[in-house]
Amino acid sequence: MCGIIGIVGAADVAPLLYDGLTVLQHRGQDAAGIATLDGARLRLHKGGGLVRDVFRQEHMLKLRGRVGIGHCRYPTAGSDDDAGEAQPFYVNSPYGIAFAHNGNLVNTDALRRAMFEDDRRHINTDSDSEVLLNVLAHELQGSPPRMLTPEHLFKAVAGVHARARGGYACLALVVGQGLLAFRDPNGIRPLVLGEREGAGGREYAVASESVALDILGFHRLRDVAPGEAVFITLDGQLHTRCCAEGAPHTPCIFEYVYLARPDSMIEDVSVYKARLRMGERLAEKLLRLMPDHDIDAVIPIPDTARTAASSLAAALGVPFREGFVKNRYIGRTFIMPGQGERAKSVRRKLNPIELEFRKKNVLLVDDSIVRGTTSKQIIQMARDVGARKVYFASAAPPVRYPNVYGIDMPAVSELVAHGRSEEEIRALLGADGLIYQDLDDLIAAVAEGNDKLVRFDTSCFSGEYVTGLDAGYLDALQSARSDDAKSRRRSA
Numbered sequence: 200m201c202g203i204i205g206i207v208g209a210a211d212v213a214p215l216l217y218d219g220l221t222v223l224q225h226r227g228q229d230a231a232g233i234a235t236l237d238g239a240r241l242r243l244h245k246g247g248g249l250v251r252d253v254f255r256q257e258h259m260l261k262l263r264g265r266v267g268i269g270h271c272r273y274p275t276a277g278s279d280d281d282a283g284e285a286q287p288f289y290v291n292s293p294y295g296i297a298f299a300h301n302g303n304l305v306n307t308d309a310l311r312r313a314m315f316e317d318d319r320r321h322i323n324t325d326s327d328s329e330v331l332l333n334v335l336a337h338e339l340q341g342s343p344p345r346m347l348t349p350e351h352l353f354k355a356v357a358g359v360h361a362r363a364r365g366g367y368a369c370l371a372l373v374v375g376q377g378l379l380a381f382r383d384p385n386g387i388r389p390l391v392l393g394e395r396e397g398a399g400g401r402e403y404a405v406a407s408e409s410v411a412l413d414i415l416g417f418h419r420l421r422d423v424a425p426g427e428a429v430f431i432t433l434d435g436q437l438h439t440r441c442c443a444e445g446a447p448h449t450p451c452i453f454e455y456v457y458l459a460r461p462d463s464m465i466e467d468v469s470v471y472k473a474r475l476r477m478g479e480r481l482a483e484k485l486l487r488l489m490p491d492h493d494i495d496a497v498i499p500i501p502d503t504a505r506t507a508a509s510s511l512a513a514a515l516g517v518p519f520r521e522g523f524v525k526n527r528y529i530g531r532t533f534i535m536p537g538q539g540e541r542a543k544s545v546r547r548k549l550n551p552i553e554l555e556f557r558k559k560n561v562l563l564v565d566d567s568i569v570r571g572t573t574s575k576q577i578i579q580m581a582r583d584v585g586a587r588k589v590y591f592a593s594a595a596p597p598v599r600y601p602n603v604y605g606i607d608m609p610a611v612s613e614l615v616a617h618g619r620s621e622e623e624i625r626a627l628l629g630a631d632g633l634i635y636q637d638l639d640d641l642i643a644a645v646a647e648g649n650d651k652l653v654r655f656d657t658s659c660f661s662g663e664y665v666t667g668l669d670a671g672y673l674d675a676l677q678s679a680r681s682d683d684a685k686s687r688r689r690s691a
Contacts, residue, residue, distance in 0.1 A: 221250050305365045455645045468646075578628055
């Protein structure tokens with residue numbers, strides 16, 4: 200889960216890229232970078248930290264150019280070296296290409312070996328993004344030395360699709376040519392295209408979420424289709440082509456549950472309205488299970504669960520109350536690097552309002568329960584300030600399997616729902632009652648916004664991986680990406 204944005208404009212685009220990254224910050228808090236094309240020169244600045252910390256005035260003044268890309272990083276593959284693996288990445292041959300990527304490949308090791316043994320290209324980091332960049336560069340290697348046509352670029356993207364497996368949305372600046380954007384054949388990771396009429400003519404933008412287009416004044420045209428490539432020349436000519444066909448369209452359903460901002464549109468579905476429907480369907484299930492419930496108040500875990508909790512409360516006819524005050528200066532605990540940091544961050548991040556809990560039976564609502572660390576602490580916080588009973592509801596089904604397409608939940612042993620019944624999870628969390636969304640209801644809540652959506656990537660709930668996985672992949676991923684493995688690397 201990273202945030203990417205690319206713009207072909209009529210004036211310097213670095214300020215626009217900066218503003219776009221600030222509203223995509225929720226997708227990655229570890230590192231950020233911007234690359235621009237200034238004539239035949241590529242200008243690049245990147246580093247570890249939040250967007251506001253990475254870029255100073257002196258950096259922005261040097262990022263000249265009417266075409267550029269930006270990236271905010273959340274590590275799902277590679278090392279934990281925030282600055283060393285900040286994107287965009289760059290290769291100087293052919294043409295000079297800067298590259299930004301959101302997602303995760305499931306055949307990185309095989310591609311890395313092929314890059315070295317067959318293609319004679321060297322990978323400098325552990326990042327799958329650099330591998331993907333070199334695959335693209337290799338596919339472009341035999342193209343004309345000076346001016347590329349859209350045909351050459353689309354053929355190269357088709358070659359990438361044929362070799363890469365996983366979920367990916369990518370942006371590439373090709374020096375002297377323009378901006379290339381493409382999306383994996385299954386459309387797992389989101390990518391949206393927008394345009395606006397500026398004083399200097401028509402401008403285009405491509406981003407992970409439509410909210411980035413909104414704040415920059417771009418009109419959302421459509422989602423980039425699965426397997427599609429979009430090429431925008433330096434003079435603003437738009438070319439598109441589907442470069443992979445036949446794969447099922449399976450966008451990631453976890454985008455609607457947690458990752459995306461509620462004011463975004465993904466696949467022509469309002470994230471906000473999808474979350475309202477999640478709350479309504481969860482209320483229907485709760486009433487089936489607890490027709491004579493004794494809930495006095497519905498309280499969301501801020502911020503992502505607020506929308507679903509509000510519609511759930513309305514459907515139950517129970518007051519909706521804000522019971523926790525959130526410290527806005529603490530990052531999303533789900534993407535904190537390591538269990539220890541996540542545990543410490545919960546109490547730094549949330550403070551209960553005692554009057555909303557004292558002598559009440561409360562229903563706490565969260566978007567999902569992944570490791571259970573946050574949920575268990577929050578339930579105890581509610582008891583500590585006087586709640587009589589604490590029920591807990593999840594707008595998503597139990598997360599029982601790793602997500603391998605760009606969300607950092609790799610180690611099965613770290614998932615509280617893996618191998619446990621819902622009753623066992625309830626006891627472990629310390630709740631008086633636990634209600635999970637049914638997967639069919641979650642799918643229906645999202646698909647109701649777009650009749651063309653018939654399948655989703657639900658792998659973290661169902662264990663079904665649409666791209667397929669090689670034998671031993673999940674075991675290797677746990678060994679490399681578990682909290683214990685990360686801790687060992689940091690102390691090495």
